[in-house]
Each structure stands twice: as structure tokens, then as C-alpha cells.
Amino acid sequence: MGYLLSNIDFGKIGEYIYRKTGIFLEADKHFDKLAKYIDNRAKVIGIDSFRKYFYTLRFEDKDGTEFQELMNAVTVNETYFYREKxxxxxxxxxxxxxxxxxxxxxxxxxxxxxxxxxxxxxxxxxxxxxxxxxxxxxxxxxxxxxxxxxxxxxxxxxxxxxxxxxxxxxxxxxxxxxxxxxxxxxxxxxxxxxxxxxxxxxxxxxxxxxxxxxxxxxxxxxxxxxxxxxxxxxxxxxxxxxxxxxxxxxxxxxxxxxxxxxxxxxxxxxxxxxxx
Ligand SMILES: C[S@@+](CC[C@H](N)C(=O)[O-])C[C@H]1O[C@@H](n2cnc3c(N)ncnc32)[C@H](O)[C@@H]1O
Missing domain, CATH: 3.40.50.150 (Vaccinia Virus protein VP39)
Incomplete structure (x- = not known):
């Protein structure tokens, strides 16, 4: 079974993330990670399509929880003490x-x-x-x-x-x-x-x-x-x-x-x- 996310949908949510955060996701590097995240998240919130997920993210996320969850999934947090000291x-x-x-x-x-x-x-x-x-x-x-x-x-x-x-x-x-x-x-x-x-x-x-x-x-x-x-x-x-x-x-x-x-x-x- 495939992901809820299609290539076209990746373009849509990628553009949304870019507009909100400046983070630029590339399909060849980030598609699988984002698709898995959306599949998991859809199970948690009880929905069965990307369309519903994207609607929830944009219009029903009054307290920002859904956006925060998405951010926590897409960021790269690599760091260590005394880096570039x-x-x-x-x-x-x-x-x-x-x-x-x-x-x-x-x-x-x-x-x-x-x-x-x-x-x-x-x-x-x-x-x-x-x-x-x-x-x-x-x-x-x-x-x-x-x-x-x-x-x-x-x-x-x-x-x-x-x-x-x-x-x-x-x-x-x-x-x-x-x-x-x-x-x-x-x-x-x-x-x-x-x-x-x-x-x-x-x-x-x-x-x-x-x-x-x-x-x-x-x-x-x-x-x-x-x-x-x-x-x-x-x-x-x-x-x-x-x-x-x-x-x-x-x-x-x-x-x-x-x-x-x-x-x-x-x-x-x-x-x-x-x-x-
Ligand atoms: C690779 S870490 C760098 C951490 C530290 N400055 C260092 O150099 O070790 C990049 C961080 O940028 C954060 N980040 C990405 N987009 C951001 C945004 N729009 N606003 C604030 N933080 C953001 C990520 O969550 C991630 O933790």
C-alpha cells in the first residue's frame, strides 16, 4: 500500500512549509520522511486522506498543535557543545x-x-x-x-x-x-x-x-x-x-x-x- 502523500501533494505541503518557515524541502531527499510522518499523524488524529490532513493543518489548527507537530518532524537539529568554537x-x-x-x-x-x-x-x-x-x-x-x-x-x-x-x-x-x-x-x-x-x-x-x-x-x-x-x-x-x-x-x-x-x-x- 502506498502513502497518503502523492508527488503533487508534496509540492503543496512543501510550498506551505516554505511559506511559513523558510524551510525548503526537496522531493528526492524529503519525500519518504514527510510521507511516513503524515501517515502516522493521520492515524493519530483519525483521518484517511492527505486532503483532510492538509485541511486540518491549515484551517482547524486553532492552537497551532498540528503545525508544531509538523515542525518537530521536519527540522534537522544536529548540534554539539563547542561546535565551531x-x-x-x-x-x-x-x-x-x-x-x-x-x-x-x-x-x-x-x-x-x-x-x-x-x-x-x-x-x-x-x-x-x-x-x-x-x-x-x-x-x-x-x-x-x-x-x-x-x-x-x-x-x-x-x-x-x-x-x-x-x-x-x-x-x-x-x-x-x-x-x-x-x-x-x-x-x-x-x-x-x-x-x-x-x-x-x-x-x-x-x-x-x-x-x-x-x-x-x-x-x-x-x-x-x-x-x-x-x-x-x-x-x-x-x-x-x-x-x-x-x-x-x-x-x-x-x-x-x-x-x-x-x-x-x-x-x-x-x-x-x-x-x-
Ligand atoms: C542544525 S540546527 C543548528 C543548531 C545550532 N545553531 C548549531 O549550529 O549547532 C538547526 C535548527 O534550526 C531550527 N529551525 C529551522 N527553521 C527555523 C525557523 N524558521 N525558526 C527557528 N528555528 C528554526 C531547527 O529546528 C533546528 O533545531
């Missing part, structure tokens, strides 16, 4: 001291990870701030992590990590900040709650506005899933969200110069950063 070093050694000198003393410096997946990236920032030591003594620094996938945000809040996820953390830092469990590691209690995690979609203008302004935005390894028009839209949203002289940092395979020229690119050793 040079960027965290540039953050604590160059960017934050510069912003610390520029901003009034009483102003909190705000850092956003959009997206944060299961929390390894924002917690890597916290660990670097703690290792650096001086900055967090001198001023309030707030770290916020957002992701469209509610399952990863729930995991980020739980702060339990696999061996693979912590493999790149220096052993001393790991020993100091994590408790070893039978399966993997758990962040120590003092660090749980140091990042403010929220479910949010970077294309949802209202949600983005509600987050407020930031001094630094990390947006690593998400834009690669978008097409050019969506990348530009997100880059302009970040431009609006960053305070003057603030910075945006992208993943290693993502280049702001290919998206927009509104930011000033700076190279610090091998790390590219983008200033407003």
Missing part, C-alpha cells in the same frame, strides 16, 4: 569587551541564539563566559535561545546531554560544569536556567519583535536550509533586532555577503563576524 572565543575575547566599553554600564548585554536546537550553543556561550571570568563579574549578560521545534526546546530546558554532544568540551570544563550520569551528562543545577529558552519561528515577525533587541545574534547552521529569498528576509529581521554596533555570527558554510550588504564584515583570525 573559535566563534565563542571571538565572542568573549573581542566582541564582548568591545561592546562592554561602548554600552552604558547599567545596560544588560543581550545575546540571542536563533536557532539554539537542544541548547548546546547557548550553553557553550555560558561556559565560555564562565571560563573567561571577568566579563560576567562586570556586567549583566543575558543569553536567549529560540527554536521553532518545541521538542528541542524541552530538551534544552532539561539540560541532559549525550556523550557525543559533550565530546568537544575540554575535560576540565566538563568535569566542573556537568554531572556524569549512567547515560551521558547533566548540566549542574547552578547553570540550569542561565539561558532563557523559547519556541519561536524566525519568520514570525511578532514573535521576533517580542524578543526585543540584542547586542549579538548567533544564527548558525539554519540558513543553509533556506533559499535565497528566505535568507535575506531573516537577515533583515536580524538587522532590525540588533542594536547599533552589535554583531551577527553565522555558521561556517553561511556567508552574509551572499545574502545582503547591510552588515559590515570583519575578519578576526579565521572568524567572520558581521557588524551593524
Amino acid at each position: 573559535e566563534q565563542f572565543e571571538v565572542l568573549v575575547n573581542r566582541i564582548l569587551p568591545e561592546l562592554h566599553a561602548l554600552r552604558p554600564r547599567q545596560q544588560t548585554i543581550r545575546i540571542l541564539c536563533a536557532p539554539c536546537s537542544t541548547g548546546e550553543e547557548p550553553y557553550s556561550i555560558i561556559l565560555h563566559l564562565l571560563e573567561e571570568g571577568r566579563l560576567i563579574e562586570d556586567r549583566d549578560i543575558e543569553v536567549v535561545g529560540i527554536d521553532i521545534d518545541s521538542t528541542v526546546i524541552a530538551k534544552a530546558k532539561a539540560a541532559k546531554y549525550s556523550e557525543r554532544s559533550v565530546h568537544a568540551i575540554p575535560p576540565k570544563v566538563l568535569a566542573k560544569n556537568f554531572k556524569k550520569r549512567t547515560l551521558g551528562y547533566e548540566l549542574i543545577d547552578d547553570l540550569i536556567g542561565t539561558v532563557d529558552f523559547k519556541v519561536a519561528n524566525v519568520f514570525d515577525k511578532m514573535q521576533m519583535r517580542q524578543l526585543g533587541k540584542f547586542d549579538v545574534i548567533f544564527s548558525r547552521n539554519m540558513l543553509i536550509y533556506f533559499d535565497d529569498a528566505s535568507r535575506k528576509e531573516v537577515a533583515m529581521t536580524f538587522y532590525d533586532m540588533v542594536n547599533p554596533s552589535g554583531y551577527v555570527l553565522l555558521g561556517h558554510a553561511e556567508y552574509m555577503s551572499r545574502i545582503t550588504s547591510v552588515f559590515k564584515a570583519k575578519k578576526i583570525e579565521s572568524t567572520l563576524i558581521y557588524q551593524k
